[in-house]
Amino acid sequence: MEYLNIVFQEVYKILFLLVPVLVSVAMIVWLDRRVWAFVQKRQGPNVVGPFGLLQSLADALKYIFKEIIIPSSSNKVIFILAPIVTMTLALIAWAVIPFSATQVLADINVGILYLFAVSSLGVYGIIMGGWASNSKYPFLGAIRSAAQMVSYEVSIGVIIINVLLCVGSLNLNDIVIAQQNLWFVIPLFPMFVIFFISALAETNRPPFDLPEAEAELVAGYQTEYSGMMYAMFWLGEYANILLMCAMGAILFLGGWLSPIDIYPFTLVPGAIWLILKILLLFFLFALVKAIVPRYRYDQLMRLGWKVFLPLSLTWVVLTASYLFYFNLLPTN
């Protein structure tokens, strides 16, 4: 009975976290399309519901009732597993995101490593989908995306080391609390810019959406997918984008801390501040999609390996030397 109680409590907590994440993924798709449309002087989805807010729900309903087509020459088990893997990996990472000092599902010691590990596993959904489709365009898209995501992971890892040097802990709450006096976006501003661009590449967002470049590869790894399986890829992708925004907010923008440490602002719950910061970062993601043209593939690789990696490594040396010289290294 006692075990059951604990299990029910945990399930309740998980649902309390996952349902808002899924709903906000649907809303964020709408926001993305709206921002994209406004930059191009269009209206965007504005018919279903007030301001078109229910557009994503209508889309989801459409996907649910569409037939799922499984190509006869595909590797069926892996073909079906791929969207499930993408979706699951995008959702389990939210377990460690702290919404305030106490509101966190799993306050583990190696939180940032967990986030990094889960985001680096995200490539498997794409490779599996691309390979199991047994078709040329999905396979090319999957190969491209594997190379791209592995490359940009390296620079994200080095940027995380930069932040960890200033914090002295791998716990996400410690990272947030270390920014109480100064958000890391100010001393580590170049790293923030590189993190943002690497996050774009890591989530296959424009201008780095080469795995699904419409002009060359039809739709990349999702070409053969239809109905609910396509929708799951789509949900997983946007949940990943939200996750990257949350990671950026926690590493550089002070997580759930209020921007000004004065009386009325500190009353607002930390979750609201975190959500506002995530939304700000997502707005930048959406703007970039509308403004910047797509990269060529060799330029993408060059940017990752020849520009971002040396830059962030140099910055690690700089940060470490500065902290060591002025005796600011965090100890406990």
Added chain:
Amino acid sequence: MIAHAIFFYTFSIIAVVSAIMVTVSKNTVHSVFFLILDFISISCLFIMIGAEFLGMIMLIVYVGAVAVLFLFVVMMLNVAQQKNQWFASAASSKHIPVGLIISTIIFFELIIVIGGWKYKPEIFDINNSSKVSDLSNTHSLGQVLYTDYIHIFQISGMILLVAMVGAIVLTFRQRSNVKRQSYIKQISRERAEGVSVVEVASNKGVKIDD
């Protein structure tokens, strides 16, 4: 305690079964996927005994990077649909004695290690490790790695670097007559170089590309 045991047996059964499936599955890509499953369940076991840092590094390094490259190579080589007639064919049967010898040696090594651990625990100085138990996993690992074992740590890093440079040197070919794109040239191109306004006489036309 019961929940702990249930999770332990679940993960270890998955690990053992997927390790067997790596060797017996006919499709090479499938065996790489089973290898990934094996890595994941072993890192779960690491986390369960409290080695959370090791478990996460296992996930990041092996699953996130090494296995992706495995998958990459296996998919590119297109060996996925090979016929699994390994034991039947005459050419490959001479590898079997060598493989048997190597696996016997590894088996006895494992027996020695596990037996020593089980029956002579004083060989493995467990008392040393309890000193740092109040620290988190990452801290205690770092304190040992960057003080007592700093030279071994650095040397292993150097070996990896040498291996990487060596692999690049061995496979690098300087190919002539390949058109290369210079980014500096492309970016620093001005409008005046690319566009020129020409007055075209009637019925004459303009000669381009000369």
